[in-house]
Amino acid sequence: MAKPSGHHVFNAFRGALIGTAEAVPGVSGGTVALITGVYEKLIGGAGHVTSALRMGASDLPRGRGAARARAELRNVDWMVLVPLLVGMAAALVLSAKLIAPVVEEHPQFAYALFFGLVLASLWVPYSGSGKRWTGGNYALCLVVAVGAFLLTGLPPGEMPTHPVVVALAGSVAICALVLPGVSGSFLLLTLGLYEPTIDALNERDFGYLAAFALGCVVGLALFVKLLKWLLEHYHHMTLVVMTGLMAGSLRALWPWQDDDRGLLVPSGSVGLTCGLIVLGAAVVIGVLVVEHRSRAAEPKEPAAAQKRGRHARVASGSGRD
Numbered sequence: 001m002a003k004p005s006g007h008h009v010f011n012a013f014r015g016a017l018i019g020t021a022e023a024v025p026g027v028s029g030g031t032v033a034l035i036t037g038v039y040e041k042l043i044g045g046a047g048h049v050t051s052a053l054r055m056g057a058s059d060l061p062r063g064r065g066a067a068r069a070r071a072e073l074r075n076v077d078w079m080v081l082v083p084l085l086v087g088m089a090a091a092l093v094l095s096a097k098l099i100a101p102v103v104e105e106h107p108q109f110a111y112a113l114f115f116g117l118v119l120a121s122l123w124v125p126y127s128g129s130g131k132r133w134t135g136g137n138y139a140l141c142l143v144v145a146v147g148a149f150l151l152t153g154l155p156p157g158e159m160p161t162h163p164v165v166v167a168l169a170g171s172v173a174i175c176a177l178v179l180p181g182v183s184g185s186f187l188l189l190t191l192g193l194y195e196p197t198i199d200a201l202n203e204r205d206f207g208y209l210a211a212f213a214l215g216c217v218v219g220l221a222l223f224v225k226l227l228k229w230l231l232e233h234y235h236h237m238t239l240v241v242m243t244g245l246m247a248g249s250l251r252a253l254w255p256w257q258d259d260d261r262g263l264l265v266p267s268g269s270v271g272l273t274c275g276l277i278v279l280g281a282a283v284v285i286g287v288l289v290v291e292h293r294s295r296a297a298e299p300k301e302p303a304a305a306q307k308r309g310r311h312a313r314v315a316s317g318s319g320r321d
Contacts (some may be wrong), residue, residue, distance in 0.1 A: 007079070008083045011038070011083035011087070012084070012087035013087060014037075015084035015085060015088040015121070016032050016087035016088065016090065017091070019088035019091030019092040019095065022088075022092055022095075023095035023198075029088075029184065030178050031121050031180045032248075034121065034124045035287055037285070038080065038084060039180070041080055043178060044076075045078075046178070046228075047225055047228035048075045049123040050220065050224055051072050051225070052070075063077040092201075093201060097201075097202055100283075107255075108255045109269075109276055112273040112276035113277070114253050115250060115254065116277035116279060116282075116284075117280035117283060120280070120285055121246065123288065125246065126243050127241040128237075128239050129239045129240075137237075139249070140237075141244040143244070144241050146248060147248060148245050148249050148251075149249075149251045149288070151248075152249055152252040158193045159193055161193070163211040167211045167212065167214050167215035169191055169193050169212070169215065170215025171215040171218050171222075172207070172219065173238075173291070174216040175220075178224060180242045180246055253265070255277075262306075
């Protein structure tokens with residue numbers, strides 16, 4: 001039975017939130033996907049699409065490519081994925097024109113809001129596997145957090161806008177889209193390609209955008225399959241690493257920092273800045289409470305389905321982690 005159209009609108013809204021996050025340096029679209037409950041659906045769908053493309057190309061000479069690709073594409077939940085992608089694309093274009101300038105003009109206040117949002121979001125991967133954390137899990141999370149902290153402290157660079165360079169940057173940025181805690185826009189900013197990419201979006205520079213899109217397709221095809229496999233077989237450990245990435249990436253959103261990303265002590269409108277941090281955290285907590293209550297109101301699933309947890313594992317091999 002088809003879902004009501006309201007579900008499509010809500011999925012498009014969730015996609016819009018993800019697209020908006022990708023336009024803001026320091027905010028990960030993967031983090032927003034986790035908060036809104038569509039992360040593994042998004043990764044699973046992308047994995048099936050890339051598999052279908054690979055099967056279609058590899059089996060085309062033997063005449064079986066189209067049939068195998070269609071079979072793989074039937075595993076995609078298009079009722080969720082299509083509205084998500086439409087919302088993401090529309091929001092990304094609008095955010096590049098509307099939100100990115102606001103962040104550039106008022107970075108302290110904007111980063112404060114996002115800092116609170118990501119800080120509260122740490123609860124999502126921390127609790128998402130349904131398993132108890134061990135001492136080793138906390139140690140691994142700390143190591144990953146330190147690595148992310150150092151990475152986000154790198155000063156902005158500058159690279160040429162040659163099509164090959166742009167394609168490579170796109171392949172890296174798209175991996176950040178599907179990896180919570182790592183911001184694609186922040187990586188572009190580190191490479192010195194954030195402003196050229198925003199300008200290309202606003203000015204409809206299709207040559208630049210085509211090279212960037214090609215890199216995104218290649219990066220997505222390579223990375224999503226790996227991430228999908230990790231979520232299937234090492235679900236708990238993957239979420240431990242994601243928690244560390246998100247925690248370490250908070251450095252990029254610290255409201256008080258200089259132009260070279262050096263951290264400063266709080267100063268200037270401290271009360272308003274802290275209030276925005278609290279507001280960002282409150283928004284996430286509100287979303288999680290609403291989601292929890294809506295899930296509690298749903299009919300109980302069979303015990304076998306409940307074993308998969310909040311972020312459903314897609315293969316029984318996940319017990320190996």
